Amino acid sequence: MTKSFNFSTEALGQLAQSDVARALAEDVGTGDLTAALIDPAAQARAQVLARESAVVCGSAWVEAAFKQLDPQARLVWHVRDGARCAADQVVFEVQGQARALLTAERTALNFLQFLSAVATKTAAYVALVAGTPAQIVDTRKTLPGLRMAQKYAVRCGGGTNHRVGLYDAILIKENHIAAAGGIAQVLQRAAPIAAQADFVEIEVETLAELAQALDAGARMVLLDNMDLAMLKEAVRINAGRAVLEISGGVTLAGLRALADTGVDRISIGTLTKDVQAIDYSMRFDAPQGGPQ
Structure with a gap:
């Protein structure tokens, strides 16, 4: 580990905000045409499940994706970064504006699935050199x-x-x-x-x-x-x-x-x-x- 790295909660939050802003701009562009079909006042709840065992990673990016579109969105994590989830386990729940949840869904999952993949692969290598x-x-x-x-x-x-x-x-x-x-x-x-x-x-x-x-x-x-x-x-x-x-x-x-x-x-x-x-x-x- 080198002294240049700072993965404090604050630093992670800033990094995630920047990464997610670029990702949402790329995905949403001038507006989510499909989410516009949903009542703007509607609220929704959702659960995210892992379909396979994995080391979870990316919570800061997930939080940023939903809260950039709905600052009042509430997330409850059942598996934290660095911990392993089981297949079909609920990793987190989110509640907020239905339009915002629908628009942020793919960006949030893209970060979660990709960063979890890196963490999970790393864990496999680490286990072998124990x-x-x-x-x-x-x-x-x-x-x-x-x-x-x-x-x-x-x-x-x-x-x-x-x-x-x-x-x-x-x-x-x-x-x-x-x-x-x-x-x-x-x-x-x-x-x-x-x-x-x-x-x-x-x-x-x-x-x-x-x-x-x-x-x-x-x-x-x-x-x-x-x-x-x-x-x-x-x-x-x-x-x-x-x-x-x-x-x-x-x-x-x-x-x-x-x-x-x-x-x-x-x-x-x-x-x-x-x-x-x-x-x-x-x-x-x-x-x-x-x-x-």
């Missing part, structure tokens, strides 16, 4: 404009966040090394600006490069696409001097073996870029109120 030193870490492979929402979802699933973007940490990769003239040279150039970054990490592809990085003072090393034998040897060579992270081609099937090598972190792009939406369903009661 009992090892390894942390499951996300990447910058996120949907444009929704990075912070997805990184919050990774947290809800028990994962750890990598850097937010290019501005808060230094991650030196193959092309940076080549452009700077070598591992020792690029780490030397990073030293004067290291205090501005949450961390400095360098990527290596061979055990020889790992040794060079450690000799040059590296304190965080990304081991890229190494096989199990190389990873075990890398852990031995490192001897606790630097934080070791694995990346590249990580799958659920091979995850436990990677974690058992003794590395500290396993970064996985698929947590945020290859997810299957969780199935949620909103069921409305009959509208109430309005002219008789």
Whole structure:
């Protein structure tokens, strides 16, 4: 976790308000023509059920979607972010203006199903490395404009966040090394600006490069696409001097073996870029109120 992240209730609310405003503008445009068929004075109640077991995530975005259209809407959550729901369990109930609930429904569910998918997938990876030193870490492979929402979802699933973007940490990769003239040279150039970054990490592809990085003072090393034998040897060579992270081609099937090598972190792009939406369903009661 880096110090750049702030997922306080207030920060989440602000983030969700911004994300939802863009989403509603995209969906509603000049007005919801179908919801206009409903009596504007009518009130309604609805329940949202999960159709499958999942780690719930996205309550701030759901709240923002309904309350941007009806500030008096009331939501009652039965399963909070980070907790697992069962299939067919009611996750939350909402009451408010019928038109507003109908218009906000798809936006609210889009965020809920997508962020819950990220959290649920992360939880599956986290469960497989239980009992090892390894942390499951996300990447910058996120949907444009929704990075912070997805990184919050990774947290809800028990994962750890990598850097937010290019501005808060230094991650030196193959092309940076080549452009700077070598591992020792690029780490030397990073030293004067290291205090501005949450961390400095360098990527290596061979055990020889790992040794060079450690000799040059590296304190965080990304081991890229190494096989199990190389990873075990890398852990031995490192001897606790630097934080070791694995990346590249990580799958659920091979995850436990990677974690058992003794590395500290396993970064996985698929947590945020290859997810299957969780199935949620909103069921409305009959509208109430309005002219008789």
